[in-house]
Amino acid sequence: MSSPNTPEIARIPSAPFDENTYVLRLSGRQEAVVVDPGLEPDKIVDYLEEAGLTPTAILCTHGHSDHIAGNETLRQKWPDCPIVIGKGDAYKLTDPVGNLSAQFGMPIQSPPADTTLVEGDRYEAAGLTFRVLETPGHSAGHVVFVLEEANPTWLLGGDMLFRQSIGRTDFADGDPTAMLASIREKLYRLPDDTIVYPGHGPETTIGFEKQHNPFVPG
Numbered sequence: 001m002s003s004p005n006t007p008e009i010a011r012i013p014s015a016p017f018d019e020n021t022y023v024l025r026l027s028g029r030q031e032a033v034v035v036d037p038g039l040e041p042d043k044i045v046d047y048l049e050e051a052g053l054t055p056t057a058i059l060c061t062h063g064h065s066d067h068i069a070g071n072e073t074l075r076q077k078w079p080d081c082p083i084v085i086g087k088g089d090a091y092k093l094t095d096p097v098g099n100l101s102a103q104f105g106m107p108i109q110s111p112p113a114d115t116t117l118v119e120g121d122r123y124e125a126a127g128l129t130f131r132v133l134e135t136p137g138h139s140a141g142h143v144v145f146v147l148e149e150a151n152p153t154w155l156l157g158g159d160m161l162f163r164q165s166i167g168r169t170d171f172a173d174g175d176p177t178a179m180l181a182s183i184r185e186k187l188y189r190l191p192d193d194t195i196v197y198p199g200h201g202p203e204t205t206i207g208f209e210k211q212h213n214p215f216v217p218g
Ligand SMILES: [Zn+2]
Pocket: 062, 064, 138, 139, 159
C-alpha cells in the first residue's frame, strides 16, 4: 500500500483512437482530477464510482474531440466539477469544426470552460498542484500539466510527445516548427526521469525520448 498523500494515477483508454484518460488523486483521498475525458465516458464514470471518487476538476490538454468528448457525461453526473483548458483552445470545446468532430461526422460539444489557463499558471485541485506550460504544435492552444509533487515528476502530456513518436501537426492550426520548439524548449527541459503520461499509447520518460525519439532527438 502507498503512504498517505502520495499521488496515484490510473489510465483509462478509449476507442476508437486509443486515447488515454487519466484519473489522479492523492492516496487516501476521495477527490480526484480527470485529465482528457475521452469517447467512452461510461468507463470513466464506472471507474470513479467503483473507487468511490468525486472528480473536482476536469483538465483538458487541448480541445480535440477525442480529449473532450467525455466532459458532458461527467458534468451531468458531477455538475459542480469545473472544466479547465488552455486559453487558446477553449473555443474548441463548443465548436465541432474546431474540435475536429464535425469532420469525423459526429459533431461533439462540451460544456464551455469554467477556467482557462496560460503559461506559468498553477492550478490546484484534489490536493494536487499542476504547473501549466503552453505547448503549441499539435493544436495551437495545447497545454501540458506538470506535477512536481510526484517523485519523479509527472507530465500529463496530451498529444505532444509519445513513446518514440510525436503528435500530428497536419491539422488546421498545427505547426511542425512550433511542435519541435515546444518539445525541445519546454518538455526536454524537464528532469530526465520525468514520467510522461501521453494522450495516446504507453508512458515514457523525458530521458528515454531524448535518447530514442526519431522525430525529436535530444
Ligand atoms: Zn489531438
